Amino acid sequence: MRRRQKVFGALEVLKGISLSVRKGEVICIIGPSGSGKSTLIRCINALQPISSGSIQIEGIEVSDPRLDKLALRRKVGMVFQQYNLFPHKTALQNVMMAPIHVLGQKRPEVEARARALLAKVRLAGKEDTYPGELSGGQQQRVAIARSLAMRPDIMLFDEVTAALDPETVKEVLVTIRELAEDGMTCLLVTHEMNFAREVADHVYFTDRGVIVEHGPPETLFTAATDERTQRFLSQVL
């Protein structure tokens, strides 16, 4: 089942990109800084507009000027590099807010789900803690739980471990891996090459706004054909 296709997402940053993701697939996007990885992922949930081309998510056309952004974003969850939790709300409230106010779901049901989600990301016991009192890795896991509470079909991860201390990176990656194993469709922009190699079904390498090369991780990481990919991989691996 073809879930999503992006043809020619042409910004200044992105020049002609085409990729498609099937349900349940885990896609990693790697590449040097400034190559348009984050822009690509932000276009998918319409945080940045695209000037031409088309992005389709389960029949929703993102480039449509009459796009129902709210409907789109209910399907697409996003986790940011800087977590972006709401600092005036506790971890539990952060997770509960959107389902209650956006989806209009009942509080007891949402609370039960939110507690289960926090337990799933191994933060049981931190429900009443404010983001400022949590470590970076813990905050990022609350952010993942917050996004999951909306029951999205696709999760976007925008360099979610880039701002973390090395020792907390792992706990976040473990959470994402479990999510991928549960069958969630995931798009990750990441610098964690080993992680990409491990969990991705398909890896895309971008440079200067274009997809240089893509393929299954084993092929891309061991037998890259393009010279730019080879150079990048030799630098980071």
Added chain:
Amino acid sequence: MKTTGSGNRLAVLVPYRPAPARMPVRIGPLSAAILCFCAVMAASTAWAEAGPTMLSPLQIIVKWSPLLLRGFVFNIAISLLAMLLGTVAGLGLGLALLSESRLLAAVSWLVTQFFRNAPWLVLLFFVMFLVPFQVTLFKTTIPLPDWIKATVGFALPVMANVAEVVRGAVRSIPATQWEAAESLSFTRRQTMWLIMLPQCIKRMLPPWMNIYALVAMSTVLASIVGVSEMLTLTAQVHAAEGGRPELFAPLYGFALLCFFLYCYPINLWTARLERRFRVR
């Protein structure tokens, strides 16, 4: 939308942000009160020996203090009501400043700048003389006494200043908070009321209290348009006591003391809140 340049602002209307570090001397409220009281006393003692038949200035202040203090309470009431009206209107205006509609944002920017850069006294005159003394709504005649009109006159600059405070506070929240809210499908309105404004309250409180202190002190302007608040009453008391020039300083000193005792603690508290919020 244009950002407001600092060049065209009247310094007195810009929310005053005290920099505690630069304050060399800190007077405690109690010692300040004692200081002022001494000043009044010093002026009075000179006249204590004036003559056996005449009341000393202190006795006159004591004699008239129930009336004068009633006037002062009236000042406070006007300032509180003006602050309430101005805050509600200013919140609306501030949200309009942040509106996505360019027209609404432009219009509210004009309104804000107009009322921020107008002398309070001129605004007061306008409201006093442009608003009728009564309005008839659905066959009910509602009288509009002078003090109500004066309150509205003070509420206008409060509105514009509160609007700027709201706009500045919301703008100071990182854009990533908007993105996070957007990606969770919150509407703009929900984002504003559930996520932005609650985070802003802390930041808005100190400048808001500064505005209040300014309003409280400005209420005496109402005496010019004939509202019988404290300053008006002080002048009347002075006249009733024969307009003796030596009573001038003690009587008006008493008014100064009342306002000082009311506003100084507010400013102290504001400075304290600012220090506390800066650390976090």
